[in-house]
Amino acid sequence: MGRLESLFWNVVGSAVAQVILPPAGAAGVGVVIGASVPDWVLGVVAALVAVAIFAAMSRASARSRDQKFADALTEIYDDGVHRILNLPIADLNSWRVTESGWQERVTKLMEAHGCTRQEMSFVSVLHEVTFGSFDDNPVRNKEKSMFSMRLYRVKKVIDTYSRRPIFTTTLTRSEK
Numbered sequence: 575m576g577r578l579e580s581l582f583w584n585v586v587g588s589a590v591a592q593v594i595l596p597p598a599g600a601a602g603v604g605v606v607i608g609a610s611v612p613d614w615v616l617g618v619v620a621a622l623v624a625v626a627i628f629a630a631m632s633r634a635s636a637r638s639r640d641q642k643f644a645d646a647l648t649e650i651y652d653d654g655v656h657r658i659l660n661l662p663i664a665d666l667n668s669w670r671v672t673e674s675g676w677q678e679r680v681t682k683l684m685e686a687h688g689c690t691r692q693e694m695s696f697v698s699v700l701h702e703v704t705f706g707s708f709d710d711n712p713v714r715n716k717e718k719s720m721f722s723m724r725l726y727r728v729k730k731v732i733d734t735y736s737r738r739p740i741f742t743t744t745l746t747r748s749e750k
Contacts, residue, residue: 637737643687644736650679651728659721663714673721680728689731697727 654676663669677698684694700723708718729741 639687640735640737643683644732646683647680647728647732647735650676650683651725651732654721654725654728659708659718659725663709663711663717666714666717669714669717673717677724680724684731687735693731693734697724697731700724 658669658673658676680697681694684697700720703716703720703723705715705719706722707715708722709715733739733741
């Protein structure tokens with residue numbers, strides 16, 4: 575439960591307790607029947623209910639926007655796997671141009687969504703890469719290994735914004 579929701583329920587609970595429950599130390603226990611609720615309590619409760627409804631709608635809207643972003647990023651991810659990682663490199667310079675275009679698409683989408691500088695750096699800046707077995711040529715293998723790490727990091731961003739750890743539930747070689 576969020577802080578706003580917690581505050582809302584604390585205030586509502588307190589207001590209800592003041593109206594319905596007898597004061598501390600009063601003889602007997604029970605509900606005060608027929609007690610009228612002061613107008614100020616109704617006003618506060620109505621305002622808090624409105625705030626809670628607005629907050630819930632805002633969260634739902636943000637979730638929907640985040641899910642659309644995760645969906646769009648997943649399409650780019652899929653494209654990277656099928657058109658870049660899984661295809662043999664015939665011409666390294668041409669491959670690098672294609673890979674650079676893919677990175678640019680990811681960056682533009684992340685910027686448009688308002689991702690933080692840290693999130694964008696997480697995807698684009700690589701400092702430790704475990705080389706895979708993508709190609710017999712060491713240079714091409716290095717390039718594909720670096721791209722594979724970017725794909726993995728894009729999956730983590732997708733999981734964060736979709737709020738479902740679909741892609742990153744298993745450990746990769748570099749995390750074991």
